[in-house]
Each structure stands twice: as C-alpha cells, then as structure tokens.
Amino acid sequence: xxxxxxxxxxxxxxxxxxxxxxxxxxxxxxxxxxxxxxxxxxxxxxxxxxxxxxxxxxxxxxxxxxxxxxxxxxxxxxxxxxxxxxxxxxxxxxxxxxxxxxxxxxxxxxxxxxxxxxxxxxxxxxxxxxxxxxxxxxxxxxxxxxxxxxxxxxxxxxxxxxxxxxxxxxxxxxxxxxxxxxxxxxxxxxxxxxxxxxxxxxxxxxxxxxxxxxxxxxxxxxxxxxxxxxxxxxxxxxxxxxxxxxxxxxxxxxxxxxxxxxxxxxxxxxxxxxxxxxxxxxx
Numbered sequence: 001x002x003x004x005x006x007x008x009x010x011x012x013x014x015x016x017x018x019x020x021x022x023x024x025x026x027x028x029x030x031x032x033x034x035x036x037x038x039x040x041x042x043x044x045x046x047x048x049x050x051x052x053x054x055x056x057x058x059x060x061x062x063x064x065x066x067x068x069x070x071x072x073x074x075x076x077x078x079x080x081x082x083x084x085x086x087x088x089x090x091x092x093x094x095x096x097x098x099x100x101x102x103x104x105x106x107x108x109x110x111x112x113x114x115x116x117x118x119x120x121x122x123x124x125x126x127x128x129x130x131x132x133x134x135x136x137x138x139x140x141x142x143x144x145x146x147x148x149x150x151x152x153x154x155x156x157x158x159x160x161x162x163x164x165x166x167x168x169x170x171x172x173x174x175x176x177x178x179x180x181x182x183x184x185x186x187x188x189x190x191x192x193x194x195x196x197x198x199x200x201x202x203x204x205x206x207x208x209x210x211x212x213x214x215x216x217x218x219x220x221x222x223x224x225x226x227x228x229x230x231x232x233x234x235x236x237x238x239x240x241x242x243x244x245x246x247x248x249x250x251x252x253x254x255x256x257x258x259x260x261x262x263x264x265x266x267x268x269x270x271x272x273x274x275x276x277x278x279x280x281x282x283x
Contacts, residue, residue, distance in 0.1 A: 001111065001166045004028060007083035009100055012236065012274050014117065015089035016042045017145040020049060023070040024063065025174045030083060032074050039073045046071065049146065081107045085170060087139060089117040092242040097121070098129035105130040113163055115139040119190045120243045124156040133158035137167060143235065151176045193231070194243050200228035201259045211279050229279040233272030241266045
C-alpha cells in the first residue's frame, strides 16, 4: 500500500519528534493533541527544532518551509480518518492506548494501518482493542526520533505480512533502519534502562549521594553520555512509572517496583522535561 498521509497521536516530545521526521520526509503529517495549549506547544517545538537545524547547517530553509507546510495540527482525533498510517505515541498506559485505538478504529477506513510507539507493552494487548489486528503492529522510535537512526518493528501473531512490509518500507523512506523484535513485554535495552533508572532513584532515596554526584559517577564509571536521573527526566517520570508497573505486573522481581520518590514526583506532576521539573529543573 502506498503511504502518503501519516497521523501522530502525541503524548509529548517523542510524538513531536516523530511528526517532525515524517514531515521532513515529505509526508502529509497530522499531529493530534488533547487540547489547544499542548498542540501549540508541540508545533512550536517542531518549528524551533527545524529553525535550529537551518542555523546549524543541517538542513536548508527550503526544506524547513516544506516540512512546516506538510505539518498540520488538530485536537480532534477524527481528523485521522484520511490517514494511511497512524502512529500512537502516548505514555506507557495500556488502557489509555486501547481507548485511543478504539476511537481510531471507529473513524479510520479499513485500509489505515495502526502502529504503537510503546517500548514496553505487548503489541497484541493494544491490537486486541481494534477490529484490525492484522493491520496493527509496533513501531518504536527511540527518543528523540530526530537523531536516532533505528526504528524497532514489532509484529504480532495477527499482523499480516503485507502490513509489516508496508511499514518496513515506510520506515526506510524516513532514512531509518528498521530492526525487528518479538512481541513480548519490554525491549532488551529498554528493560535494562528502566532497572538502571529505578535503582538510581533508590540510591538517591538513601541520602548517601546527590543527584549530580550519582549522574556524574555513572557517566564516568560506565562511560555513558547521560546519567540515569537525567535520562529519567528525559524519558518522562510518568512514562518510567507506568513502564515499571507494567514490568512489575509480569514479574514479582522487586527491581521493577516504582520507588516511593518516583511515585511522589509523578503525583506532584514533576515529570521531567515535559513539565519543567523532575529530578532537575528545566527552563
């Protein structure tokens, strides 16, 4: 199937970066958000990122303007009805994702392919909410999608060969490398990252170290470019919380249990970059 119109059901920075990648690749891209304030913020973030790329010589002014022209925003999910492909990029909350796919299934024509950007939840658990499990699969764009060059593709036992081939071809047009993974809870690297972030939060809770010292020593000792607490802020503390809960439901291992400090920050809506404050403060 020829894909020309793409819809992004966004939950924040990851969705915005996916929308930017699609618009830059020449696709008519519709970005949806739950309200006008978040939509304006998303479109502004994309415009600012594109302007920055022009300034840095990574793209041209003509390419920037073309991408802006390809991008359209909406707060009405029914505007996805003309899309050939819809990518859901909400937080790791199964019922929320299922509710969105029920709505999409109602408004989108049978030809529309659905994919979820989940990095932890089994795709089949999401696909089961639709009447088109054969046209539903996973497309995980690592954060941020604008700078990472791989997309993890997950098909279920119900995903058709044609759907997988269409999505794989689409990903290649984004100048990204598609990588296949089995449909099971979590990804190998993501699961390891979640455990690392949760353990770092527990160490911080003991009061024996500071956030800066913990991140600095992790960077130096493990040769990582970002510390676990800054990574948690970047991922989103709500996303980390729901991912930990999802993993914990499948395994009794206490390593997956969300620490009390993480639960408190989420309750206080201190979610990291997306709200301006988490373990660190951001402007």
